[in-house]
Amino acid sequence: MTRRWLLLGLVGLGPLLAEAHWQENTLLSPSEPASTRAQALAQRGSAPLAVQPSERVAQELTVAPGDTLNALLQQLGVNAETRTQASTSLAERFDPRRLRPGDRLTVTSLTTGQPVSVAIERDSGIQYVVTLGERPSTRIVPPRLDTLTLGREVDIETSLYAALAAEGIPTRFAMDLEVLLGGLMDTARDISGAERLQLLWEEDRREDGTRVGPPRLTYMGLADPSARLEMVWPTDQRATVMLFKDGSLVETKRFPVLGARLTSAFGNRRHPVYGGVRRHDGVDLAAPRGTPVMATAPGRVSFVGRRGGYGRVVEVEHEMGTLSRYTHLSRFASGLSVGDAINAGDTLGEVGASGLTTGPNLHYEVRVGDRPVDPLEEGQRIILGESPTPQDYRSVLFEARGRLQKAIGTSGLVALDNR
DSSP: OHHHHHHHHHHHHHHHHHHHHHHHHHHSOTTSOHHHHHHHHHHHTTOOOOOOOOOEEEEEEEOOTTOOHHHHHHHTTOOHHHHHHHHHHHTTTSOGGGOOTTOEEEEEEETTSOEEEEEEEOTTSOEEEEEOSSSOEEEEEOOOOEEEEEEEEEEESSOHHHHHHHTTOOTHHHHHHHHHTTTTOOHHHHOOSOEEEEEEEEEEEOTTSOEEEEEEEEEEEEEOSSOEEEEEOOTTSOSOEEEEETTEEEEEEOSSSTTOEEEEOSEEEEOTTTOSEEEEOSEEEEOOTTOEEEOSSOEEEEEEEEOGGGOEEEEEEOGGGEEEEEEEEEEEOTTOOTTOEEOTTOEEEEEBOOSSOSSSEEEEEEEETTEEEOTTTHHHHHHHOSOOOHHHHHHHHHHHHHHHHHHHOOOGGGGSOOO
């Protein structure tokens, strides 16, 4: 009799013991240390067990020269069918062939190994995220960034490049300054070693402190005993670069190609190839093949590719339904893709003669809706806002000097003649 009751008792306890064992296994991974499992069980106590969400694991690779999306996904263990789904969905928003070194690829999977998403993060911080499943879809995720303002003052002893490199300042600024100052001086020949250079720039940083995208100059001051040159890039990136000499405005940089020659204005003209009078929807700017072509205002890339007689084209969407178009390019900027955020002055490509043209030049258009407007008049005002007055220019200069003084903590150029 005693043995019979004992057997019945064990049978009755069986489901309870099985339930307790199942609950412990759902709470904790077998790979966790015993102390961790014990602590979790103690915290659980007698509370009812909640349904645990599926854990996810993220794997990340940084793109190196020669890498392809397919090869990287295969390296992360993604099967051929899922690789095809990811590439097909991604192609709607981003051309996978335009991966560039430094881009980051992340594959997120369930603990079972089933991939649930693929994300590509560009150098600009923008992400293209593919959500996998029966109907894969791709969305663009803007970056979450902090903007830092940095300033430095250096003495130039030999060259701009050497001075910046010695102080840990981005050396790309040397090329920018050489191009922008080219109309006033030959920096390689005219810098004698007695100049003082002051720079103010911005950098976008991720939460982990890594820089995203290129640094952006906002102020340059170059002084020697005879003169003082200053250049200002407004911090909102909506206006053109302004060049001052001894506090007076010398010129503004409005064209998307620096140093270009205007060869054909907006409006009716005799067509250089077909002959006869035809409407010209933009302006033609002649420049040597390979000259950088820059965005005239902030926006987002809406097209990169070929368009018939335009040849190689980049289009940028701006506010209020405005679009700027840059055509006849010889090549596109490395890694440039639809959806990329663009600031004024960012390089989009290089001058060329692709499409229907008689020689290397940039055909530049601005359209409001689908209506072409003069890009150097109405288009310029629409993209950049109302034309500033001389006093507006000087106010921008004084404001930039104030930011410089705050950043580097010296008076230097800032204290000179603010009249």
